Amino acid sequence: MASLHVRVVSPDRIVFEGEASAVVAPAWDGKVGILPGHAPMLSLIGSGELTLDRSGGGSEDFHVVGGVLKVERDMVTLLTEYAGDEPPKDAPDPEVVFVDQID
Amino acid sequence: MAGDADVKRRIKSVENTRQITRTMELVATSKLKKASDRVQAARPYADALQEIVGGLYSPALSEKYPILRRPKEVSRAAVVLLTANRGLCGGFNSNLIKQARNLMEDLRAQGIETELHIAGKKGVAYFRFRGEEITTEKVNVGDSPTVDDAEAIIAPVRERFENGQVDAVYLVSSKFKSAMSTPPHTRDLLPISGDENASSADVYILSPSGDMILERILPVYIRNAVYTALVENAAAEQGARRSAMKSATDNAGDVLEHLTRTYNRARQAQITQEIAEIVGGSAALE
Numbered sequence: 001m002a003s004l005h006v007r008v009v010s011p012d013r014i015v016f017e018g019e020a021s022a023v024v025a026p027a028w029d030g031k032v033g034i035l036p037g038h039a040p041m042l043s044l045i046g047s048g049e050l051t052l053d054r055s056g057g058g059s060e061d062f063h064v065v066g067g068v069l070k071v072e073r074d075m076v077t078l079l080t081e082y083a084g085d086e087p088p089k090d091a092p093d094p095e096v097v098f099v100d101q102i103d
Numbered sequence: 104m105a106g107d108a109d110v111k112r113r114i115k116s117v118e119n120t121r122q123i124t125r126t127m128e129l130v131a132t133s134k135l136k137k138a139s140d141r142v143q144a145a146r147p148y149a150d151a152l153q154e155i156v157g158g159l160y161s162p163a164l165s166e167k168y169p170i171l172r173r174p175k176e177v178s179r180a181a182v183v184l185l186t187a188n189r190g191l192c193g194g195f196n197s198n199l200i201k202q203a204r205n206l207m208e209d210l211r212a213q214g215i216e217t218e219l220h221i222a223g224k225k226g227v228a229y230f231r232f233r234g235e236e237i238t239t240e241k242v243n244v245g246d247s248p249t250v251d252d253a254e255a256i257i258a259p260v261r262e263r264f265e266n267g268q269v270d271a272v273y274l275v276s277s278k279f280k281s282a283m284s285t286p287p288h289t290r291d292l293l294p295i296s297g298d299e300n301a302s303s304a305d306v307y308i309l310s311p312s313g314d315m316i317l318e319r320i321l322p323v324y325i326r327n328a329v330y331t332a333l334v335e336n337a338a339a340e341q342g343a344r345r346s347a348m349k350s351a352t353d354n355a356g357d358v359l360e361h362l363t364r365t366y367n368r369a370r371q372a373q374i375t376q377e378i379a380e381i382v383g384g385s386a387a388l389e
Contacts, residue, residue, distance in 0.1 A: 011250045
């Protein structure tokens, strides 16, 4: 089965690198799902849960805040300001800020 | 034998110095390891960001965004200098300061006004002593710089560029080639020099749009350039300190050897003289 090679990168480290069968990411305007064979895409990221379905079953969740997502030839790269198991404390909600800017 | 006691005291003092420099060398070595790990860890983000910005950039956009503007004539440039907060790291700080001074002299020779933005106590102290005006300064960046540190340094500069108060921004910092080689390096931060022929934006689905993504990502790109420079600078500082302290320790060893010889020779001479006196004395009695 085809799989996605996923990298989640924050400025100071690679948070996750590995294979996944599906990715659900919090894009700027709502969740976006990515399966193998997805067309090349660049999208802004808002704030929320990033879910990676592992190829061998099970899934991994991260909380990400802001950044950009790139999909190309089954390579998914998510550059984010923050990624961790928990939402960051005392951070402004970039989704709210960003949606205001869009209008 | 006042000379004797003197030499002995100096031996003690050099021994103490060697102890300290050796400890500093060891501390720098362990900090260097951590710092160079951070340099490695910061690379994937920087590379990926570079790729995205390079792919999206097109000259037509520069009309729209102040951060992308390309002034036809540069009348005022900002020099952002990153130095260490502490000394005892050989020529590290003075090399950086010299690089910044040369850059400023070059710019002024071309009739361009300059302004200084400095992070690091050593740079601030030097230029304040010289009576240069420092536009912004920051002296609380630690051994492990954060993204927030980078933002705090560059935010005012970026604003000045967007407002048109400065037309170019240069970043002076140390490149971390290896622990032994940390040359000072000048980077043109703004205006952004995009890869003119690498526009691959057409093949992507862009959400919400190329412009929007650029607008959000460019400040991050600039900030990350500063962050990378800070991290490299921190590693370079430890590398420079390790080399400096290693040669200080070696030098202390040499001085110690020389002093010990002097001391032994003096002691030997004294004993010889005393024997000669005793022999002379007993010969006189016979």
